Amino acid sequence: MKAVKVPKPFEIRIEDVPEPEVRAETDVKIRITSGGICGSDVGIWNGTNSLAVYPRIIGHEFGGIVTETGKNVKSVKPGDQVTVDPVMSCGHCYACRIGRHNVCSTLEVLGVHRDGGFCEYVCVPEKNVHKFHTKMDEKMLSVAEPFTIGTEINRRGQIGKGDQVLIMGAGPIGIAAMQCAKRNGAEVLMTDLVPSRLDRAKRMGADRTVLIHPQGQQGKDQGQELDAELAAFTGGEGIPVVVDTVCIPSSFEQSVQLASPAGRVVVIGLKNQPSRITMADITKKELTIVGSRLNCGCFDEVIEGLEDGTLHAEEFVTHVFPYYEVEKAFQMIREHPQEVLKAVITF
Ligand SMILES: [Zn+2]
Ligand SMILES: [Zn+2]
Structure with missing residues (x-):
């Protein structure tokens, strides 16, 4: 079968590899129809993803149609449309025991630590397979x-009905988190550096948007502008929930500064550079600062949202390429990051 492989940084190839077989009684074999390209796939390709092991069949966002099942598989059957949770955990470490398997001490992610889904067929355990109910x-x-990343962010930030949320960054994760927050009944203000990304965020459901000007440009003070917008948004109370999808040291600092007393800050960055945040910043306002990684059992909620129309897949996918043009897709993402929200490759 054909597979999209990254043998080493800056190389991407279509290779013929052996087709996987159903071996365990709980294995599900899936013919892949579509794979979403993520920033972390680009990171594996350009060598900036510190978790990646080479050579690797990439892809952790994928789905398709069940073709075969092991004899103990109960939840799906051949012909079902499914998607796969890429999180693999041990089941017995502390995190797994308390139901937080997405931060398992020996966590492995398909497409990062193990071969992923950018290929014609995969075989994965039944527990990682989630079924769509409508075509x-x-x-x-x-x-x-x-969208499971967005759901996990909402769960970690305890975002619920009536909450006012600031989401910094209108890329795919920001948009997914926004739609999940809207689904939960929250009100969302989004920021970005690019006007067209904010226009799209508005079309896709953001209540308000604020354009951030890069530091020193046009003589505008971005802090003041955002402060004024946030004051208008919250009636001067300060913003109770901040989600930082910009993921740079200064955006983390800004999140902590902007959060209201008793507020929550959700962090998703994986960078190692330190931010300057003091103990007093956290203690005085009694902030809750939480990390959010991958997803912890969020797939069924997302499928429900996609099926009831509260999450919008069609607008989310902006570019589609056949798998043999995967290099072109990566190039498009690299050269036109403002236009691409989500590019998918099809098999
Ligand atoms: Zn991803
Ligand atoms: Zn574990």
Whole structure:
């Protein structure tokens, strides 16, 4: 079968590899129809993803149609449209025991630590397979995973009805988190450096948007402008929930500064550079600062949202390429990051 492989940084190839077989009684074999390209796939390709092991069949956002099942598989059958949770955990470490398997001490992610889903067939354990109940467009079967990231952010930030949320960054994760927050009944203000990304965020459901000007440009003070907008948004109370999808040291600092007393800050960055945040910043306001990584059992909630129309897959996927043009897709993401929200490859 054909697979998209990254043998080493800056090389991407279509290779013929052996087709996987159903071996365990709980294995599910899936013919992949679609795979979403994520920033972390680009990171594996350009060597900036410190977790990646080479050579690797990439892809952790994927879905398709069940073709075969092991004899103990109960939840799906051949012909079902499904998507796959890429999180693999041990089941017995502390995190796993308390139900937080997405931060398992020996966590492995398909497409990062193990071969992923950018290939014609995969065999994965039944517990990682989630079924769509209404018929989906085949190229949309990979779209659930980024929304699970958004769902996890909402759970970690305890975002619920009536909450006012600031989401910094209108890329795919920011948009997914926004739609999940809207689904939960929250009100969302989004910021970005790019006007067209904010226009799209508005079309996709953001209540308010604020354009951030890069430091020193046009003589504008971005802090003041955002402060004024946030004051208008919250009636001067300060913003109770901040989600930082910009993921640079200064955006983390800004999140902590902007959060209201008793507020929550959700962090998703994986960078190692320190931010300057003092103990007093956290203690005085009694902030809750939480990390959010991957997803912890969020797939079924996302499928429900995609099926009831509260999460919008069609607008989310902006570019579609056949798998043999994967290099072109990566190039498009690299050269036109403002236009691409989510690019998928089809098999
Ligand atoms: Zn991803
Ligand atoms: Zn574990």
